[in-house]
Amino acid sequence: MKPKPRKFIPGLLFWAVLVASNLPTAHAGLPDDTTVYWNGSGKRVHIEKCRRLTDDPAELAKLTKMTLAEAKVKELPPCSRCPGSELNEERLAETSDAASQKAKAFPPETKVYWDGGKRGHIASCRRFPEDKEVNSTYGKMTAAGAMLCSRCPGSQLNVERKARSSNKSKDYGKYGRKGAKARAAWLNYPEKEYDPKTKAYCDALWMRVHEESCPMVLLKDKKRVITLEQADKEGWRIGETGQSGRERCCFHGYRRNHPEKEFNQDTPGLTQIMKSGRLKWHQAGCHRFIIKPEHVPMTMGEAMAKTDMNPYVCVHCIERGPNLTTVDLKKLRQRPTAPEFTPPAGWTPEPFSPDKRPSEKEIDILIQETLARDYSILEAPFENPLASLEEFMGMRFFFPVDNWLTFYQAYRATGDKRILESLRVSARHYRDLCNNYPDVAQLKARDPEGMAFMYSMAVSARLTLKLARKHPEQVNEQEIAEAASFLKAIVSTLKPVCEGDDNLDSEMGIPKELADDFRRRAFNRALNGIGTIAMATAALEDLQVVVKTSALQPQIDRYRKCVREYFKNWKSEGCLYTEADGKTYFYYPYIAGGDTKRQNGLLLGGADDQGHYSHSMQGVMLVHDATPELGADDEFMTAVANAVYHNSYTKNGSIQCPSADKIQPLSRKKFGAPIDRFYMFEAFRDGVIEGQCSKLSPSEKVSVNSEYSSRLKTLHAQYLKALRENPGLIHL
Structure with missing residues (x-):
């Protein structure tokens, strides 16, 4: 089990200083005849009072017992947690240096920005809201029990934070703020000695190694194996995983002895x-970069030499370290490609009306624009095929993939079967991945965030089978069989995470x-996966009708239970609040268990920002379209539309109801509008699109709403409005 980070207690620094000032050195405090224990392979020994020494007599008997004098001959010093050792004294001295900093005494009249919460900010604080001004004083704020935040220079929390991170993140600056924070947190794992000959399994894409038992080791029998000592010397990242390498998956407590390898001017x-x-240089496999045939291979040195394009290196690539293989551009260029879009002569795009269907000519042009979009098979083919699977594991499918969402909305808005076929291209690819590498697919889908990789399979199967039920003459047997194959892959992939009754949660029953x-x-990371489950559920129900079976009912029942319980939990964490005018609003914290409180039915603090809120709603849309009765019915969608509409006429970056905004307006991120992902809510409240554009000039409004995405999403809102009148409607 991963140990919890230790909480900082100011008083501990006092004791650390006191102990450090009175401890004798290793030579004076530890006589040569001191008994020490050695595990036979590590570089440190432990005295009997060391907290790292096992207290299990059976395990202790396995260790080599010797005197400190004998250990010195073997160049084995006592570890940094052995009381009285030289390494322990150095560690405590470093802690005392951090403790020597003192908080600044701020005069009561010091100007601050304070929103009535637990923290305020002085003008020089990097967290000071860009759209706010000082509105209070330090004296008034502290009298109410609030404090300056941990980033306010000189504040008590700032000093304590620096003391906590002293000697933890000082060498991690090259990894960026989040990377440094993650690596400092790894030091919370108690130091553990490993046999240098421990097997280390090498990834194929990034220069990372894992323990044999690590759950992130893909296709272990195909991995190269080296020793842990060799991995350390060669500069491999040890026990790292995740898109940027910020997660610790194995080798917990290992302290490396050699620097990590970095890429250089010759790195491809x-x-x-x-x-x-500007020219941005990536390594192949970066999760912030989808490789396309037109991208130019170039070493880092060659890229940096193009000074006329102000080149720079991707910060995520710096954080993640070197990769081990190169992309196979020949195979990449053999993948299916979309046709190019050529605008008609003399055509100028214009905004669509939320209430009036565009001309057939305009709809046909929109269809041609849609068909020209990439099919979005995200991971690239590499010279080492195993690297493609590892890149797949690091891909961010959860927003979801933009073009999959586009194809889905465009089909709903137009009914053009060529768009449905575009959606099937990626569905076939990920079905084959599920079938050929089931362990990899199941590992990716172990949580809702990863489940979204099956999005195109679920929605294309749903659309095909719904057509087969309502308009059987429009669907052939091959299309039905293909939809069934998509669903079979989904069911097989979800089986380990969704099915089974051995360890059910007592509250949710899943x-x-x-x-x-x-x-x-975080809700925005999960909801498109939940939407994928909902779509698969509806598609399975359709399939049962089409092929006349009930064999899939156990999976259908369990998936429905999962979606329903997710929405129940989400709504309980969030707030459905009815204002005096009778309108209900829905808003919620960015993540469950955040810094929030309840006051007279209102949720205060932690509200999600507009951008992440909009990504969450894309998953909600799928649930509404597929299984509205499980939590995303018209009433709920209207509450969301009300909240979005209200927010568009504020300057707040976080979405709340009017009453919450009066008490504690929030901006988790800076206010930004229009966001066309919200246009679909025009179907549930008139004026949402107008509200999103309310801060634009007339010319800016025309320009924004003439763009492809805005036109599509306006037309899709018309479909949703029609769907409310006719729940069986497949497309406009």
């Missing part, structure tokens, strides 16, 4: 021209591990 990669015109995930994962 690819370049990307950003909207700003597998406990999944229930616990529901309670802790």
